[in-house]
């Protein structure tokens with residue numbers, strides 16, 4: 406009868422909470438790490454998918470949001486605000502409900518997926534569609550949080566990064582050590598920052614276990630002995646880190662990562678350089694190919710932005726950058742149901758049959 410308690414309770418000794426902190430949770434985290442046989446075969450490696458679409462609101466944002474909203478609540482905030490391409494806003498809206506707070510969200514008009522808009526609406530947040538892109542929304546959210554009584558819960562809020570780093574802990578717990586390579590999509594660059602922080606910290610005993618050490622109780626050993634190389638992938642039309650300059654009018658079908666001026670830009674470069682990794686780009690065509698492969702070959706339905714990690718891995722493999730025999734984890738960041746338009750687009754219309762077994766069997770090629 407054991408149930409996963411959410412990332413704060415599961416990793417309490419490595420997160421900025423105390424005994425009296427009012428934990429706001431939907432029992433996020435504890436997501437599947439799924440072996441990917443087709444990707445493993447294609448790369449000659451052992452590839453796993455960290456399926457973050459299995460979180461309560463369907464994306465990795467819940468890890469950061471449980472921390473950010475918990476600390477906002479502890480500090481007495483009554484309202485929170487975020488800019489979002491859709492997943493942050495869905496998550497903020499849900500956790501604000503749990504905390505009894507008002508949630509305001511700023512989204513780029515016409516550029517967020519239908520499922521995400523539905524989430525913001527049904528959780529009851531106050532939505533403003535901004536006549537601009539995500540970067541404009543984030544500037545506006547920052548200005549509002551500086552001048553009005555509302556707490557900013559974008560990943561520039563350090564508690565977001567603290568929560569999101571727990572995904573790296575879970576991977577080390579599941580595999581027994583860090584992988585050789587960790588691959589993920591990059592938008593505002595908070596997540597690559599968080600994973601790298603998580604991997605670095607999990608090679609050290611936790612502060613709590615160090616304190617608990619002593620003559621009769623030695624500190625626990627470090628949990629990971631290695632650190633992965635961090636590989637990040639941006640969408641070609643929204644690849645400021647790859648280009649080395651702000652992209653004024655970012656474009657991509659992967660609306661979640663349609664970002665021209667990432668807030669955690671420098672931290673992403675640090676993760677890349679400290680780990681000996683790289684940040685590259687993938688085209689929308691490559692993203693959609695990986696998106697379809699994940700669903701039809703691995704049985705994992707993700708949103709397009711999430712497929713950027715896998716598209717990047719396949720691109721790197723084709724370029725001969727992937728030595729065989731390595732252990733690789735790709736984070737797939739959001740659930741495919743968030744953006745069903747891309748599943749339907751281009752697919753053949755299902756045929757209609759009468760209530761007739763013979764006719765149905767014929768259409769199915771069974772008879």
Ligand code: F0G
Nearest residue numbers: 489490492493592593594595596738739
């Ligand atoms: N994948 C998905 C599904 C996302 O929603 C995001 C970011 C990313 C990847 C990129 O992560 O920004 O930490 O580099 N979504 C933000 C949002 C911008 O508003 O939901 P990142």
